[in-house]
Structures are given as structure tokens and as C-alpha cells.
């Protein structure tokens with residue numbers, strides 16, 4: 472059996488049960504690139520500070536290059552008895568370059584090493600998520616461009632409310648994703664500080680240069696407090712919180728599209744390429760990708776909750792519990808990326824059913840609020856106009872017709888304020904035209920929004 476890197480004071484080796492229970496190599500090998508990146512920066516700094524010789528540093532850097540190549544090519548053998556990614560790489564480096572490798576861990580602990588790796592990893596993951604958010608925004612804007620002028624029922628309480636342009640609804644999702652992106656960018660600022668050199672918790676008496684490693688790794692600055700540096704995982708909590716909010720946005724989008732794809736709504740049809748069938752019912756074509764977007768949001772929220780609970784009782788500074796931070800982080804990122812990608816693909820492969828939507832529009836008196844505004848324009852207090860239009864609606868309900876089908880006489884029997892021009896306000900097309908407030912569903916306002924996104928996202 473190989474001696475542990477920390478084995479000096481031990482007389483017995485750990486049991487197999489303990490070894491299996493405490494290992495993290497099975498999942499933290501995902502950090503290898505960033506671990507090697509950190510080691511390169513650390514070795515170069517040690518040499519410049521005279522803590523190791525230039526030739527030791529050269530040996531270390533050469534060895535790290537070889538190890539990275541082996542891992543990239545799947546030739547590297549990961550060993551459970553070497554516990555985690557840090558010790559696997561350090562031990563392999565020693566096998567490869569001998570004595571020089573034993574100097575790499577000078578003024579470093581796995582405690583500062585692991586959170587340096589994780590910060591670097593998260594920074595890259597975050598940048599990738601941002602690019603996928605942009606990609607989905609582009610898909611939604613393009614979908615909006617394809618559906619100019621299409622009016623759909625807008626809902627509140629899932630009951631018919633007011634007519635809106637479909638473009639307006641699609642751009643609402645784009646806005647939400649924009650805030651998701653800005654939350655990530657904000658979180659990135661705080662991720663980007665360097666714990667390396669905090670060592671176990673107290674720093675070191677050796678003359679290291681933390682500013683040099685921080686710079687080399689592209690961090691804003693070294694973290695000011697070594698205890699804080701190794702003990703907090705708030706940067707991942709924040710990252711997973713941001714992911715959770717994105718996941719909830721996508722889940723709502725998923726719910727809406729699943730609903731709209733139903734026979735009852737029939738507002739959209741997904742292409743076969745983004746649908747799946749049933750093993751028993753031959754006729755079925757299900758919108759599974761979006762159902763799973765809705766379903767997988769649970770994992771993302773669960774990952775955040777796992778991590779919150781993990782951190783809640785930890786005394787300062789490092790505790791081994793923190794090894795449990797990685798799997799939720801990896802899972803959250805992998806899941807949110809899948810959700811973003813499949814949502815974009817779905818958006819590229821659906822058609823809105825104009826006829827079904829148009830046939831559905833007359834129901835639900837979507838123009839009632841516009842009619843109330845008409846009376847306001849004639850000088851009536853809104854509360855009174857609300858009441859009058861309510862009575863018009865009641866008349867429609869009892870005679871099973873739409874507001875625009877009420878004759879002027881009938882309207883006037885409810886209020887003498889109604890005039891010939893009232894019909895310019897009735898029906899969904901007329902109704903939508905009346906919206907002019909900033910951010911409203913009126914076609915000019917919506918095309919302004921659309922132009923904004925086309926320019927911002929560089930769509931041509």
C-alpha cells in the first residue's frame with residue numbers, strides 16, 4: 472500500500488470503508504484543469520519568490536503539462552487511495568518528476584487549493600451559462616420576429632384577461648432571462664477573488680506573493696482574510712441561487728408551452744423533432760422536453776437547498792463537510808445548461824397555430840377593459856365605467872354574444888355616453904391598437920421593444 476501524502480503521524484492505514492466514504496476523486500476530478508492552472512501559478516510564484524529553484528519550477532511545470540495531457544486523453548489513472556483530485560495530481564507529479572514535485576505544496580493547503588479550483592471552475596461555468604442564456608434569448612426573439620401581429624389572449628388567474636401581441640409575451644421571457652444574466656454577472660464579481668495563499672486557515676510565514684498568483688489566475692485580487700477565504704462557500708450559494716431563479720423562469724416557460732400544446736389550448740404545435748411518443752398509445756405526441764425543463768427545475772432548487780443546509784452549522788474555518796459542495800454545484804450547472812439548450816431548441820421548432828388562436832379570441836370579452844377606458848376618455852370616472860361595462864358583459868353573457876355585437880341602442884340603454892365611435896374600441900384588433908403606454912402591448916410599443924432586443928443581441 473502506498474503511504475498517504477499526510478501519513479507521517481499515522482501508524483495504521485485507514486479502513487477500506489473509510490477510504491471509500493471519504494474519497495472525492497469520483498467527482499472532483501472534474502476540477503483537474505483548474506487544479507493544474509492553480510498549481511502552475513503557485514509554482515511560478517514560489518520560484519519567483521525564491522522558495523523553490525527555477526529548475527524545480529521547470530520540472531513541476533513540465534510534469535503538470537504531461538499530467539494534463541494524460542488526463543485530456545483519458546490515459547491518466549485516477550486512484551481512490553489518493554483521495555481527491557489535488558492529491559492524485561500531486562502524487563502523480565511526484566511519480567513523474569520526483570523531488571521537485573514535493574516542493575509544490577509549499578505554503579499551500581488543500582483548503583485554499585480546493586476553493587481556488589472551485590472559484591476558477593465556477594467562473595468558467597458561469598461564462599458558459601451566460602452564453603447559453605444569450606442563445607435562448609436569440610431563439611425567442613427570432614420566434615417573435617416570425618410571428619408579427621399575432622394576437623393571443625392574455626391571462627390572469629389563467630382566465631381570459633386582455634388581448635396581447637404574442638411578441639409581447641415572448642419578449643417578457645427575454646426580459647426575465649436578461650435579469651438572470653445580470654444576476655450571474657453580478658455574482659461573477661464576487662466569485663472572482665483569490666483564496667490561494669490562505670493555506671490551511673491562517674496564511675503562512677513563508678514569503679509568498681498572493682498578488683502574483685491572483686493576477687496570474689485572472690482574479691480581481693487576493694481575498695483579504697485567510698479564515699474567510701477557506702471557510703465560506705457563499706460564492707456557490709449565490710451562483711446556485713441565480714441558477715435557481717433562471718430554472719424557475721424556464722419552468723414557467725415550460726409549463727406555458729406544455730399547456731399551449733394541449734388539445735384544449737392548441738395554440739402551438741411542436742415539431743416531431745422535439746416531441747416524443749407513448750409506448751402504449753399510438754396517437755400520442757408529447758412535449759416532453761418542456762415537461763422535463765419544468766421537472767428539472769426541481770433539481771436546481773434542490774441543489775441550492777442542499778448547499779444551504781450543508782453550510783448552515785459549520786464553525787470556522789474549513790470543515791470536511793465542504794467536500795459535499797461539489798456535487799450539487801456540478802449538478803446545478805449541468806442541469807441548467809441542459810434546460811437552456813433544450814428550451815432554445817424547442818423555441819426553434821414550434822409553430823403557433825394562427826387559426827386556433829384566432830378562433831379562440833372572441834371568447835372571454837378580452838376587450839372589456841378597453842371599453843371601460845373608452846368611457847373614461849368620454850369623461851366618466853373609471854369606477855363608474857367599470858360598473859357599466861360590467862353590466863354590458865352581463866348582457867353579453869345572458870344573450871351569448873360578444874361586446875362588439877351589442878347594438879348601439881342596447882349599449883345606450885346601459886349608458887347614454889356610448890356613441891357610434893365605440894365600435895373602434897371593440898374586438899381584439901381594435902383593442903390592442905389602443906394600448907400606447909410605455910411597455911404596453913400596443914404594436915408600436917412592442918416593435919420598439921423588439922428593435923431594442925434585435926440590436927442588443929445583434930440579430931440580423
Ligand code: ARG
Pocket residue numbers: 495499555581582585789791793794795
Ligand atoms: N477533497 C477535499 C474537499 O473537497 C479537499 C480539501 C481537503 N482538506 C482537508 N483538510 N482534508 O473539500
